[in-house]
Amino acid sequence: DQQVKQNSPSLSVQEGRISILNCDYTNSMFDYFLWYKKYPAEGPTFLISISSIKDKNEDGRFTVFLNKSAKHLSLHIVPSQPGDSAVYFCAAISYNNNDMRFGAGTRLTVKP
Amino acid sequence: GAVVSQHPSRVICKSGTSVKIECRSLDFQATTMFWYRQFPKQSLMLMATSNEGSKATYEQGVEKDKFLINHASLTLSTLTVTSAHPEDSSFYICSAPPPRYNSPLHFGNGTRLTVT
Numbered sequence: 001d002q003q004v005k006q007n008s009p010s011l012s013v014q015e016g017r018i019s020i021l022n023c024d025y026t027n028s029m030f031d032y033f034l035w036y037k038k039y040p041a042e043g044p045t046f047l048i049s050i051s052s053i054k055d056k057n058e059d060g061r062f063t064v065f066l067n068k069s070a071k072h073l074s075l076h077i078v079p080s081q082p083g084d085s086a087v088y089f090c091a092a093i094s095y096n097n098n099d100m101r102f103g104a105g106t107r108l109t110v111k112p
Numbered sequence: 113g114a115v116v117s118q119h120p121s122r123v124i125c126k127s128g129t130s131v132k133i134e135c136r137s138l139d140f141q142a143t144t145m146f147w148y149r150q151f152p153k154q155s156l157m158l159m160a161t162s163n164e165g166s167k168a169t170y171e172q173g174v175e176k177d178k179f180l181i182n183h184a185s186l187t188l189s190t191l192t193v194t195s196a197h198p199e200d201s202s203f204y205i206c207s208a209p210p211p212r213y214n215s216p217l218h219f220g221n222g223t224r225l226t227v228t
């Protein structure tokens with residue numbers, strides 16, 4: 001039962017362009033959403049988060065958008081840099097249910 | 113900031129032996145810890161949720177007798193892979209919810225288990 005889905009397993013963009021990573025969820029009890037970046041053989045690194053009461057959160061080159069009615073969130077990276085190449089996971093938390101789920105991840109490759 | 117420490121980072125063991133992985137919250141109390149497993153080129157898969165002072169909650173398909181989880185204190189959770197087989201070789205990661213609502217989840221750096 002995949003409650004959090006990232007339908008694109010990979011994404012390739014040119015350096016300087018925008019990277020858009022998408023994530024969909026099914027459980028309306030999720031109230032907090034996060035994006036993580038992961039390099040091989042390392043733990044995930046937190047990037048940015050958004051509460052369900054907001055629809056946008058921005059931090060430098062990273063912006064997360066949340067569309068609650070569509071149960072959809074996206075991560076925008078602009079401008080993309082080669083060092084951004086990694087696997088990106090979205091995660092959703094329900095604090096009331098003490099539950100956290102990850103998407104399958106999207107491998108982003110930023111070409112110089 | 114709050115940190116989760118996971119140990120060991122790498123372990124190689126022979127088939128049939130047991131391996132214990134520790135996950136510690138260093139400066140906050142974690143009544144709950146999550147254990148994940150990652151296969152190559154796949155997502156982090158939640159294995160179980162450990163709860164301090166009570167039994168862990170396992171996800172469907174995860175063998176409770178094979179992956180023993182103990183959450184003995186508010187700062188320590190352990191995952192023991194019993195009678196390890198080569199197919200148990202994987203990357204195991206623990207995480208703990210933050211002490212405050214709306215804070216990022218804290219992860220250990222993971223343990224690379226190789227069973228020969």
